[in-house]
Amino acid sequence: MANQEVVNRKIVLRDYVVGFPQKSDLVLVSNEKIKLEVPEGSENGVLVKNLYLSCDSFMRDRMSKDCSYIPPFIPGEPITGYGVAKVVDSRHPEFKAGNLVWGLTGWEDYSLIMQREPLIKIEHTDVPLSYYTRILGMPGMTAYFGFMEIGSPKKGEYVFVSGATGAIGQLVGQFAKLTGCYVVGCAGSQEKVDLLKTTFGFDEAFNYKEEQDLDAALKRYFPEGIDVYFENVGGKMLDAVLLNMRNHGRIAACSMISQYNCEQHEGVQNLFMVVIKSIRMEGFVVFNYFQRYPEFLEFTRQSIKEGKIKFVEDKAEGLESGPTALFELFTGSNTGKQVVVSRD
Incomplete structure (x- = not known):
């Protein structure tokens, strides 16, 4: 050959x-x-x-x-x-x-x-x-290290995932459930909302396209606030989330797809909430975690074998x-x- x-x-x-x-x-x-x-x-x-x-x-x-x-x-x-x-x-x-x-x-x-x-x-x-x-490649690593390391979840905490039916978001939600958290996701259609709840085990989900007021929607699902937010969207969604974070909450900034078309950035007005609520917001790229791939692989393969993760x-x-x-x-x-x- x-x-x-x-x-x-x-x-x-x-x-x-x-x-x-x-x-x-x-x-x-x-x-x-x-x-x-x-x-x-x-x-x-x-x-x-x-x-x-x-x-x-x-x-x-x-x-x-x-x-x-x-x-x-x-x-x-x-x-x-x-x-x-x-x-x-x-x-x-x-x-x-x-x-x-x-x-x-x-x-x-x-x-x-x-x-x-x-x-x-x-x-x-x-x-x-x-x-x-x-699940065993880049999206899985991104979900695992972004949520587990930066999100630092604790059992019983409240987690919100935007872009939740995407390759990364659907895994973040399942990792959240494995750690004993209450998790809500958002998606862009009723079909995807149903998928989050029936297939991926999210506690709740909503269609962000049907919400006139994102702040009000988040208050409906998180009356006591959000402990961990896994950020995939940016823009107006991030702005609403900042108003609903709890004190000492954590935001893992994975992606901001609303800003990928560079001339179409959506402004964020509520960044001062990071100061007022002592929020830790950290961006990350998965390249920085490749040396820890064996750790991720061991955890994830075991979860797949036990039927705890779906994709x-x-x-x-x-x-x-x-x-x-x-x-x-x-x-x-x-x-x-x-x-x-x-x-x-």
Whole structure:
């Protein structure tokens, strides 16, 4: 296979995005052939066949030239994100052909990974491989460390999760229940509200689109206030939450998707509540926790085995379906984790 030459299809960014992204911002390119071997001189390089590609909200940020907290995508080049892959060829001592891995990879059939970012070998295959794009991968780590470390939950506390049916939010709610908390989530449709309560075990949930007054809605569900807020939205929701936090509450700021279109920021008026109520609000990125992956994996695999964690995913078949799948993530059309399944 080493000398075999194949077409390597790619999803590339047409140009930097201003405003709301469109499916046309991403283009499928099928005009490149590669050999299935790591090129000479690519020390520690690993060539992989991508199997599953994860659609994640931070990818919108990378479509803009100046908005991202990590380097933006390069127009004309394949976009990158988290995925599950199989090693085809390797010059890295820790990986060999046939190994299954997960980590940052390209949105293409085959990717040459040069170990600039963590690449984690998959040792446990007693669960579907797609789990490593979600519950056992980046979304799971984000939910676990953001909630457990920054949220510092205590049994009996009151927890609120925005964007609760997303890949991260649905897990935060279940981790909250496992620690003995009362948890409420919000979502954008009645179908998603029902899912939170019937599938993921949230105590309550509401459709934020049907609420004229978010402050009043939160007071309805949290008459005594919120101890821990897992922030996925920002803007008006954060503003309302700040009014309803209890003294010494904690806010884990994971994402603020309402602000991803850089020219459409929603102002927050109630930040002084952080001072008045002695609230600890801390932003975080999951990259800082990769060295603790074994700790997370042990806890989460055990919870999966015991049936204590459930997960919903939307699968899009074929690399060519990638632009539509990613676009649906930003419009809220998906339910659960959005995954692209790469076909041969």
